[in-house]
Amino acid sequence: MLMVLFIHPVFAVSVSRITHLHQEGQDTLATPTQQDSLATDSTRIALLAPAGRDSVFSDQTVQIIAFDVEKIARFPATSLQQYLKDQAPGLYVQEDSGEPGSVQSMYLRGIPMPILSQKEVYQSQPLVVLDGIPLIGEHPFAYDIQQYQFNRIGPATNLLSNIDMNNIESVKVLKDLAGTAVYGPLAANGVIVITTKQPSAERKISFNSYVGMAQRPVVTTINGAYENAFRRQFYDRYTATGRYSADDSYPLYLSDSLNTAYYGPSNWTDNYYRTGLVYSADADIAGGGERANFRFAVGHLQNQGVADETGLKRYNALFNINMKPLKWLLFSAMVNGNRVQRNRNRSLRDRFATMSYIPDLSSPLSPNNELYTQYVGQFDNSFDDNATNIVEGHAKLVFDFNRLKVSSRLAVDYNEGYRDLFYPRTLMEENSFASNYYGYNQRLVFDNHVSYDVNVGDRHSLLIEGGGVLQWDAFKYNYAYAYKGINDFIKINLLESNPDDGNYLNPLAFPRELVYKFLDYTKQNLISFYGRGSYNFDDKYTVSLVLRSDGSSNAQPTNRWLFTPTLSLGWNVKNDLLADDRVFSTFNVRASAGRLGRLNVFDNFSQGPSYSTFVGYTGNVVTPGYNGFGVLTRPYEFGWSGYGIPWAYTDQLNIGVDLGFANERVRLNLDWYTKYDRNQLLGIPSHAEFGYRHSYESGMEVNNTGVDLSLAVDAVRSTNGGFSWTPSINLNYNQNKLTALPGGLDEIVIDNRLFRVGERIDRFWLLENEGIYLSDAEVPVIAGQPLSYNGIPLRAGDPRWADANGDNVIDDDDRTFMGNIFPKVSGGFANQFSYGNWTLDANFYFNLGRNILNNEMANRFDFINREGTVEMGSVKEITFWEKRGDYSQYPIYNPWSNVIPYRAEQDLFLEDGSFLKLRTLSIGYDLSDFMRERSSTIDRLYVYCTGHNLFTLSNYTGRDPELVNFAGRDTGYGLPIPRTFTLGIRMNL
Numbered sequence: 008m009l010m011v012l013f014i015h016p017v018f019a020v021s022v023s024r025i026t027h028l029h030q031e032g033q034d035t036l037a038t039p040t041q042q043d044s045l046a047t048d049s050t051r052i053a054l055l056a057p058a059g060r061d062s063v064f065s066d067q068t069v070q071i072i073a074f075d076v077e078k079i080a081r082f083p084a085t086s087l088q089q090y091l092k093d094q095a096p097g098l099y100v101q102e103d104s105g106e107p108g109s110v111q112s113m114y115l116r117g118i119p120m121p122i123l124s125q126k127e128v129y130q131s132q133p134l135v136v137l138d139g140i141p142l143i144g145e146h147p148f149a150y151d152i153q154q155y156q157f158n159r160i161g162p163a164t165n166l167l168s169n170i171d172m173n174n175i176e177s178v179k180v181l182k183d184l185a186g187t188a189v190y191g192p193l194a195a196n197g198v199i200v201i202t203t204k205q206p207s208a209e210r211k212i213s214f215n216s217y218v219g220m221a222q223r224p225v226v227t228t229i230n231g232a233y234e235n236a237f238r239r240q241f242y243d244r245y246t247a248t249g250r251y252s253a254d255d256s257y258p259l260y261l262s263d264s265l266n267t268a269y270y271g272p273s274n275w276t277d278n279y280y281r282t283g284l285v286y287s288a289d290a291d292i293a294g295g296g297e298r299a300n301f302r303f304a305v306g307h308l309q310n311q312g313v314a315d316e317t318g319l320k321r322y323n324a325l326f327n328i329n330m331k332p333l334k335w336l337l338f339s340a341m342v343n344g345n346r347v348q349r350n351r352n353r354s355l356r357d358r359f360a361t362m363s364y365i366p367d368l369s370s371p372l373s374p375n376n377e378l379y380t381q382y383v384g385q386f387d388n389s390f391d392d393n394a395t396n397i398v399e400g401h402a403k404l405v406f407d408f409n410r411l412k413v414s415s416r417l418a419v420d421y422n423e424g425y426r427d428l429f430y431p432r433t434l435m436e437e438n439s440f441a442s443n444y445y446g447y448n449q450r451l452v453f454d455n456h457v458s459y460d461v462n463v464g465d466r467h468s469l470l471i472e473g474g475g476v477l478q479w480d481a482f483k484y485n486y487a488y489a490y491k492g493i494n495d496f497i498k499i500n501l502l503e504s505n506p507d508d509g510n511y512l513n514p515l516a517f518p519r520e521l522v523y524k525f526l527d528y529t530k531q532n533l534i535s536f537y538g539r540g541s542y543n544f545d546d547k548y549t550v551s552l553v554l555r556s557d558g559s560s561n562a563q564p565t566n567r568w569l570f571t572p573t574l575s576l577g578w579n580v581k582n583d584l585l586a587d588d589r590v591f592s593t594f595n596v597r598a599s600a601g602r603l604g605r606l607n608v609f610d611n612f613s614q615g616p617s618y619s620t621f622v623g624y625t626g627n628v629v630t631p632g633y634n635g636f637g638v639l640t641r642p643y644e645f646g647w648s649g650y651g652i653p654w655a656y657t658d659q660l661n662i663g664v665d666l667g668f669a670n671e672r673v674r675l676n677l678d679w680y681t682k683y684d685r686n687q688l689l690g691i692p693s694h695a696e697f698g699y700r701h702s703y704e705s706g707m708e709v710n711n712t713g714v715d716l717s718l719a720v721d722a723v724r725s726t727n728g729g730f731s732w733t734p735s736i737n738l739n740y741n742q743n744k745l746t747a748l749p750g751g752l753d754e755i756v757i758d759n760r761l762f763r764v765g766e767r768i769d770r771f772w773l774l775e776n777e778g779i780y781l782s783d784a785e786v787p788v789i790a791g792q793p794l795s796y797n798g799i800p801l802r803a804g805d806p807r808w809a810d811a812n813g814d815n816v817i818d819d820d821d822r823t824f825m826g827n828i829f830p831k832v833s834g835g836f837a838n839q840f841s842y843g844n845w846t847l848d849a850n851f852y853f854n855l856g857r858n859i860l861n862n863e864m865a866n867r868f869d870f871i872n873r874e875g876t877v878e879m880g881s882v883k884e885i886t887f888w889e890k891r892g893d894y895s896q897y898p899i900y901n902p903w904s905n906v907i908p909y910r911a912e913q914d915l916f917l918e919d920g921s922f923l924k925l926r927t928l929s930i931g932y933d934l935s936d937f938m939r940e941r942s943s944t945i946d947r948l949y950v951y952c953t954g955h956n957l958f959t960l961s962n963y964t965g966r967d968p969e970l971v972n973f974a975g976r977d978t979g980y981g982l983p984i985p986r987t988f989t990l991g992i993r994m995n996l
Contacts, residue, residue: 068549068575068597069185070663070678072096072717072737073177078848080172081929081953083219083285083989085310085319087135087167088113091199093835093852093926095180096678096715096737098133103972104981107310107319108349110145110165112973115182115197117711117741118829119605119657119684121768122973123758125150125159130608133197134190135167138341140399140418141193142166143450146482148609151645152525155360155879157980160486161444162349162393162424164319169345169397169422171306171323173215173289176204182715183661183680185599188553188573191476191535192604195657195684203341206302206327210294212996219953219989221283221313227890228276230374231269235261237894238870245804245901258874260370273374273888278383283311283318285987291325299330313985318350335407342400349393353386356882356980361428364490365882366436369875374888388431388495397422410460416453423447431495439492441517443502446484453477468543478533487524489517529610532560549577553601561607562654563615569654573601593667593674598660605655605684611642612688612703615650618642647694647702655686655705672724676717684709689749690757704749709768713741716834730842738834743767759912761822769828771860771975774821774913775809779898789815796906804901806908806915825914826858828975830921844936846951850927859920859963859971863979864892865911871902884980891979893964911976920975922961922968929953947995955987 072095084090088111092100101112115133122128126147135142145166150156179200181187187194238261260269291304304325311318323345330338351357355372359365373379401418426444456474463469487501493516501522537555553573562569580594611617619642663678685708690701717737725731745768748755754763761772780786782803786793787810793800794810796817811821832855840847866873866880873881897915900908909915931951938945961968970981 068551068577068599069181069183070597070665070676071186072180076172076175076178077993078929080175080215081217081951081989081991082927082955083217083287083310083987085168085308085321086111086165087170087199088165090170090172091178093850096717096834097182097713097739097741098180099739099829099833101971101973102969102984104970105312105984106317106352106982107312108164108168108347110163114829115180116680116682116713116739117743118769119196119682119709119711120687120707121757121760121762123760125156128973131196133199134193135199135201136190137170137201137343137399138203138401139416140401140420141190141450141452142399143420143422143448143480145448146529146608148482148527148529149446149484149486152486154363157357157360161446161484162395162426164347164349164393164395164424166395166397166422168319168321168347169323169343170201171289171308171325173306174203174291174304174325175201177202183599183663183678184573184601184603184659185551185575185597185661188555188571188601188603189537189539191555192533192557192559192606195603195605203325203327203343204291204302206295206300206329207293208295208297208300212292214290214994215992216288217286217989217991219285219987221285221311221985221987223280223282223313224983224985226276226280228273228374229888229890230271230273231261231266232264235264240899241902244899245903258369268373268375268378271375274376275374275379275885275888277376278380279885280314283313283985285310285989298332299328301329302327312982314982315352315354316350317352317982320348322346337405337407338403340400340402343398345397347395347397351391351393352982353383354884354980356879356884358430359879359882361442362430362435362440362488364435364438364440365877365879368877368881368883371883371887372885374885379885385431385433389429389434390427392425392427395422395424410462412458414456418452420450421447427500438490439495440488440490441492441501442486442488443500444484444486445502449481451479466545470541471539473538476533476535480531480533481528482530483528485526487522489522491518491521492516530560531606531610533606534558545582547579547583551575557604559606561610561613563613563650563652565651566653569604569656571602571604571656573599573603575599590668591666592669592671593665595665597663597665600660602656602658605657605687607655607688611645612648612652615648616641617648641698643698643700646690647697647699649702652688652703652705653686655684655688658683658685672721674719676715678715680715681710681712683746691749691752691755706747706749708745708747709743710746711741711743713739715739725841728843731840733839734837736834736836738832740832742831743769756819761824766824767827769975770824771826771828771858771917772822772912773825773917774817775811775823776913776915777807777809779900780805780807787815799905801906802904804908805904805906806900806913808913822912826917827856829857830854831856844933846931846933848927848929849925851923852926853923854968855921857920858975859918859965859968860911860976861892861916861918861965862911862976863965864897865909865916866979867892868897869902869907869909872907886979891966896964918964919962920968920971922959922963924959925957927953927955928957944996945994947993949993951991953989953991956984957986
């Protein structure tokens with residue numbers, strides 16, 4: 008992986024030209040004082056910034072999507088993903104819960120592999136680079152010890168919650184290999200480059216703050232009477248007497264209409280939903296002299312969730328320093344420290360999943376507020392402390408010998424998470440529970456870079472670069488949990504014990520046989536060498552070639568290294584053919600093609616078949632040990648990893664054009680791309696005779712092809728502070744396709760999903776529903792046998808599922824591809840208005856060509872199979888007593904039928920998930936001129952008011968078309984994304 012050491016390599020062509028021109032005129036432009044100070048370096052950095060465009064900037068070989076950081080900083084977000092949603096074509100953000108601090112996923116230009124679990128989500132994320140530091144993510148290996156994989160053990164806090172947008176100077180999205188190849192294999196899914204505000208020799212002080220509220224949702228509650236009426240229609244039609252009886256297994260909590268716990272007031276929302284406080288305050292100071300300068304910033308953010316008393320607090324501090332003791336030597340350093348504290352939800356599902364224990368589910372929580380208050384009051388005797396510490400930093404030396412520049416840097420990204428949890432016995436059938444988690448992710452990078460600006464004449468520019476990178480990644484967790492403490496007052500840390508105590512490994516507060524401890528550690532080392540040559544002729548033609556070789560410790564010894572080239576071409580048509588043309592103010596054509604490696608994130612693949620140390624208990628996903636002791640055993644749950652596994656890689660081709668018309672009044676960027684992610688691993692059912700479920704085989708190939716479009720128009724330009732209006736739109740159209748499976752397979756079924764060569768990899772595989780059989784006589788009979796589902800004859804009250812292959816049997820062979828999980832078109836539509844000192848911004852966010860499987864509604868109708876059973880699908884949250892969806896659009900099937908007529912895997916529950924949201928509406932007034940007249944210390948004062956998530960237009964009948972998981976299912980468990988209002992101020996001194 009290549010780091011940004013002195014200048015961002017993707018700008019190398021432009022920098023070469025700028026440097027050459029600067030040197031030609033240095034006798035008049037540069038004084039000895041400037042050369043000896045930081046002014047020269049600051050000037051060079053400024054020249055690299057996007058000039059003249061706030062939203063889109065391109066040089067001649069690579070498209071760089073840049074944002075107006077100040078505008079997106081007004082959004083009261085808690086994570087980088089929330090800030091960037093709707094900002095860049097090709098960047099899709101998936102947010103399955105509005106709980107502050109929860110993890111969101113990002114995808115650039117489609118998905119490179121089938122998304123089957125959190126492991127694939129992790130492997131599909133773009134690289135985020137902060138001041139040249141490649142940020143490390145939360146490794147998914149802890150999921151291997153989890154029976155339920157809703158959230159990762161530990162705090163499960165979004166690690167990108169540490170990005171304070173008030174410290175950010177620029178955010179750029181790099182999507183094609185012309186921009187991403189320099190970052191190496193970590194950049195296989197694209198790169199998001201974040202640059203913080205830099206020190207300045209001029210004293211600068213700023214203060215930014217907003218305060219507001221997240222509005223309490225408006226919901227319709229129901230009680231036992233409503234649920235009873237809903238179920239009665241099924242009993243009236245399909246029971247012999249039309250009445251409830253003991254034989255019908257009617258739940259006790261609905262049997263007594265005089266039971267006020269369920270038939271009384273349904274006012275539980277008084278204790279569940281709330282209006283939350285949203286608050287942020289940041290201050291920074293920068294200054295120094297000609298030889299040294301600094302910037303120091305501190306900030307605090309608080310964001311209360313609107314449900315279940317969730318919330319997040321962040322404390323952050325950032326320090327930058329530059330020193331130039333000699334005119335040819337520059338030292339710079341940066342440290343960014345954050346502490347994130349999170350109040351987690353108290354949902355039953357997450358609690359039971361954490362405990363790996365499901366209690367009696369025969370009676371759900373009461374919708375009565377008095378009783379619900381008594382229940383949540385039991386949490387006063389518990390605690391759930393979640394904290395995450397995050398530190399990024401680097402120290403850099405740059406030796407500037409005019410045309411020759413050498414730099415060396417050491418960078419680190421470290422984060423650690425803690426979760427201390429205790430539930431009293433009153434919450435768990437007289438069974439108390441305690442758990443402790445500590446884990447960290449660490450990345451250390453040492454890189455060296457050299458560049459030489461070759462003097463080849465006035466019309467030619469040639470820059471040659473090279474270097475090497477060493478990177479060490481380490482991931483670790485320690486986790487312990489225990490059941491049945493001796494009382495609810497002794498709450499010990501199971502991970503921290505006194506080694507001088509003979510029983511330190513067996514805390515006496517919990518029975519020895521009910522204390523379980525887990526730990527794991529994995530690491531990855533990466534070494535890279537690269538070279539790059541960039542040539543520009545007369546600012547008309549540009550060519551750049553990157554050659555790199557990467558070696559990974561997670562690759563097998565026979566395939567340890569991978570060589571990858573990338574070629575980028577640029578043609579400035581404006582300068583070459585249209586210099587005097589008044590229609591085109593910009594006309595650039597770009598093309599890039601190349602290859603980039605893709606890392607194995609698990610070290611299981613590095614050495615072929617392996618042994619692991621496991622110890623667990625019956626029912627746990629971890630392979631049991633021997634007589635309670637950890638032993639070496641094959642990792643059967645993970646799967647067989649053989650020999651001869653090659654590097655996976657991505658081949659990409661990008662062709663783009665950048666156009667500006669009428670003196671940049673109209674700006675258009677259009678890119679066509681195609682990506683082939685090859686040699687990827689996939690678990691193929693195999694080696695069952697040896698105890699494995701599957702074998703990892705290479706050879707899976709996925710293609711993503713699409714178009715990115717950015718269009719901005721100065722529809723009305725202001726004159727002398729008059730009215731102006733600039734509408735802009737960005738969108739991405741993407742189609743993915745599975746082009747190859749390992750071993751030459753044509754199709755494979757994994758986790759109840761079918762993957763077939765030639766089809767999209769994110770399609771639903773469902774039965775086609777054609778109505779209901781009203782009588783037994785309507786069921787087709789062929790050769791004396793009625794139509795059946797998996798051998799069960801269909802009868803009156805059963806669904807009319809289409810017999811797609813005509814074999815008179817409904818089974819998986821009749822399931823067909825329908826819809827798709829990820830949108831075919833996504834993007835944003837922005838409008839910027841200004842008049843005098845007033846500004847108004849309206850941002851819309853949209854997804855088109857996307858479907859949602861309404862799993863929540865399937866569970867609601869499948870009440871017979873989910874009532875009282877001890878399984879996670881039967882858990883009823885307090886939100887069970889909330890009216891969601893449109894019940895009238897579903898037929899009244901016989902819920903007692905053995906064919907399970909309300910199974911989720913049918914198009915009955917498949918809905919259009921397209922939507923349009925007014926995501927941000929902001930109005931502001933610039934008081935700078937007014938304040939300057941009265942105070943010489945105030946340089947700028949801007950006040951604003953914003954509203955977020957104001958309305959959604961969608962045909963989806965569920966709560967929110969955004970609240971879906973990576974499998975495209977709306978489970979109903981995600982907390983709502985709130986409507987938020989803030990009032991803010993931005994001031995510079």
